[in-house]
Amino acid sequence: DTEVTQTPKHLVMGMTNKKSLKCEQHMGHRAMYWYKQKAKKPPELMFVYSYEKLSINESVPSRFSPECPNSSLLNLHLHALQPEDSALYLCASSQENWNNYGYTFGSGTRLTVV
Amino acid sequence: ILNVEQSPQSLHVQEGDSTNFTCSFPSSNFYALHWYRWETAKSPEALFVMTLNGDEKKKGRISATLNTKEGYSYLYIKGSQPEDSATYLCAFLYNQGGKLIFGQGTELSVKP
Numbered sequence: 301d302t303e304v305t306q307t308p309k310h311l312v313m314g315m316t317n318k319k320s321l322k323c324e325q326h327m328g329h330r331a332m333y334w335y336k337q338k339a340k341k342p343p344e345l346m347f348v349y350s351y352e353k354l355s356i357n358e359s360v361p362s363r364f365s366p367e368c369p370n371s372s373l374l375n376l377h378l379h380a381l382q383p384e385d386s387a388l389y390l391c392a393s394s395q396e397n398w399n400n401y402g403y404t405f406g407s408g409t410r411l412t413v414v
Numbered sequence: 415i416l417n418v419e420q421s422p423q424s425l426h427v428q429e430g431d432s433t434n435f436t437c438s439f440p441s442s443n444f445y446a447l448h449w450y451r452w453e454t455a456k457s458p459e460a461l462f463v464m465t466l467n468g469d470e471k472k473k474g475r476i477s478a479t480l481n482t483k484e485g486y487s488y489l490y491i492k493g494s495q496p497e498d499s500a501t502y503l504c505a506f507l508y509n510q511g512g513k514l515i516f517g518q519g520t521e522l523s524v525k526p
Binding site: 304331333340341342343344345348350355356390394400401402403404405406407408 | 418446448450455456457458459460461462463465503511512513514515516517518519
């Protein structure tokens, strides 16, 4: 299995809702990432997990809460989002030797906050 | 502020044309430079990971070069085909903690 699977593919949520994005990989990668991409902009790093521990938080608002329950799964819990949080959320994974290997990306969750 | 710049932002070529894009990045704290190909409605796909100054990598009709001292990389596509139409992203690996910073991409359209 050489894929990163993200669910759901599309999500519409209200500003008072709580929802979660899920990401799964079975390649034995020990680093996992959340990126956010707005239209016509580059993907922006949100969080990095290394060996199931949060290693980088790019000053992301607390309404986004990441969780890595095991080495194959990465979640992003969403609560009290704003319309400007509408974006494509990409998950990625990689070998922990970051110099030599590219990241494997999922196809993303398209989030709309209404 | 880490800045990764790509040019041009978009490119329209005819089938058979050869083309190239530029990525510029900070020349300090360099660990690696990645190139990705992103087709609409699909996942970004890694093309190359380059780490050494002077590196040249090739995959079929696509090749890339790296100059870490001056902070730029070129991606070349020889004999473009319609299936090469995609957004090409470069990304700068800032440190060994996995902080990969993307440029805004070059959107390539190849007309038959």
